[in-house]
Amino acid sequence: MQLHDVWFVLIAVLWTGYFFLEGFDFGVGILTGLLARDRPEKRVLINTIGPVWDANEVWLLSAGGATFAAFPEWYATLFSGFYLPLLLILVCLIVRGVAFEYRAKRPEENWQRNWETAIFWTSLLPAFLWGVAFGNIVRGVKIDKNFEYVGNVWDLLNPYALLGGLVTLTLFTFHGAVFTALKTVGDIRERARKLALKVGLVAAALALVFLLWTQVDSGDAKSLVALVVAVAALVAALVANQAGREGWSFALSGVTIVAAVAMLFLSLFPNVMPSSLNGDWSLTVTNASSSPYTLKIMTWCAGIATPIVLLYQGWTYWVFRKRIGTQHLAEAAH
């Protein structure tokens, strides 16, 4: 295994971390619109992810920065090619971060309601768009011999990619619902489990079709294994959810996301961005990667930093392990 292969795996790990973590906080953001009956319940939902959403988002910045360093061509083609969808995602992430931090800083109801609306939409749109983006990466887009994306924004909205968007949207919502069931007390916990069942079934159906489609298009034996694991874990997560085993259900929905992302990356390898125009113009781990020297330094950095990050980030979840309900929210907390 050469260094650029190691880095292909590490980039996959960073994206997986991002989708696992921000996946449930996108889901919780979406649930503020689907699950919460009143504004105090919205607050409960927002506060389940309050201490952690920011660090979850850093997985995206790390994936972006690491792609820049390890696969500059990939970084350049991807972000200049998927320009407008990425712009929309960035706008959402900006507004979303400000919404979390500023919502409770004024008591006026209008102010808070506006930020709550913003949290819903800015969670929903990226949850959908990341699926569209990855659908397109796996399927291949119009890349010319200079590695430039030559399609337009409508080319990105093809059925396969849109289905990918629906998969991430529903899967993240499910992931968020089981997280809510794990982190809350009272009535909202029960309703989160009921909603998880409904959303989970839809997610399972969509994911099955999408992953099978991927398998038929570009899969091999390894990706088939990942597919089976993803679907089995999702079914098991649903069963655990029904049985009231919330910790298991969350862990299993996490496994689903890990396996699904793994499957996409497995079916991508050794390409990183295939060209739909000509196979010779595809970006691969070899022609898109940095020099061995850079990769070596980066390997040291990621190899040391990532486990430490996992340790202290994991510790955060332990510190804030208590379930919360409306009774835990002080009245004038702004």
Added chain:
Amino acid sequence: MDLALAPETLARWQFGITTVYHFLFVPLTISLAALTAGLQTAWVRTENEKYLRATKFWGKLFLINIAMGVVTGIVQEFQFGMNWSDYSRFVGDIFGAPLAFEALIAFFFESTFIGLWIFGWDKLPKKIHLACIWMVSIGTILSAYFILAANSWMQHPVGYRINKARGRAELTDFWAVLTQNTALAQAFHTLTACFLTGGAFMVGIAAFHLFRKKHVPVMKTSLRLGLITVVIAGMLTAISGDTLGKVMFKQQPMKMAAAEALWDGQKSAPFSVFAYGDVSKGHNTVELSVPGVLSFLADDNFNSYVPGINDTNKAEQAKYGPGDYRPIIPVTFWAFRWMIGFGMASFAIGLLGLWLTRKKFMLPQHLRVGEDEVPHLVLFRNKALNPKLSRLYWLVAIWTLGFPLIANSWGWIFTEMGRQPWVVYGVLQTRHAVSPGVSQAEVLTSMITFTALYAILAVVEVKLLVKYVKAGPPELTEADLNPPTKIGGDSRDADKPMAFSY
């Protein structure tokens, strides 16, 4: 294509707007993290409640500010790929590494521990909670270092070779990138300027309250801390700026000449206080200058030869081929002056304030005040300033809070525009760095979107800051004074409300 709307021009405007805007929040984040941590340390060590109230007050303003710093930083991470894909392809092997280091080491640090600090008041024992804000502070400084090392490489590329076959620059010595003198000088200068900014912010807001005789004990402590920060950081900013200027003179002679509108090289080159000239003819029509000072600034010698814009342009033409290697002279000339002027003005106001508000040193007994009284402003030995002058000083001190922000912005505009037409000095020109596949309409869309969004958020942010500044330091609660002893909180009452919630 109309040059004013060429994708390169638009991409540059977008980079300028988003970066200057981002850097309004960065210096405050870096300095307020450390200053808040300092105040909280004082609380933990002395158990004097005024320090806890000060921690909560400045901590709140810090959080309102860092939220904007974080979200505008996301754009920075992806903008290179979106608008500058040819730049990314060409330098990614080198430039990407410090960015990835920044994310993996600094961003995770900051974001994780900021969450722990915000929500941790009733979940973490006092000392662990304190350690969290120090971790945030370390994260902000590490982050600054990595990104400044990356920027320094654009100012003065080292530790690389050109790989002709792959058409790109490749890293050969990462240590050189991290520790070259440009990076050290630039980090030193930027970080000291950050503390000047945070100090002035504290001075301005504390002066606002003291002027109205509100929240005196907390604000007096804050004023003092702010003034000392301004004076030390201001002095170090000047020293580091001088160092950076000498580095720049050796590495980017054009930038130094442009900063001074020095058209033709000369011995004992003057420092220009004011100049108005004709760029097309290559000389100044009006000029007011102090002889020898530029030579001294550049080379520590009043008689040294400093090359001018015209000769440097010729030298670069000989080296890099035909072309115009001059930046926009009026912009670099004035940006350099605004940077120094506003930065040093805030330093001078701080120094004056430190003297005026002295507690005991050379101050007669009758002018000393108690803990909860606003200090007299005493310029000369035995007499407080008259009310009119006192009032004037407080007002000037309030306005000072904006000065370093202006200086910082012009500093970045100077150093980035002064490097033009290069994006990486001597290696890659800006016009070869833009994304060839991104259309004019796309760049225009994103530029308008970000500008409009940032403008709205600026209004929201400033209003919120004003609200919390006016509210003053909060009263302490029972919970504030009885922090938990166990990690995760003491479970005395399962339904106890959280000390902080969104």
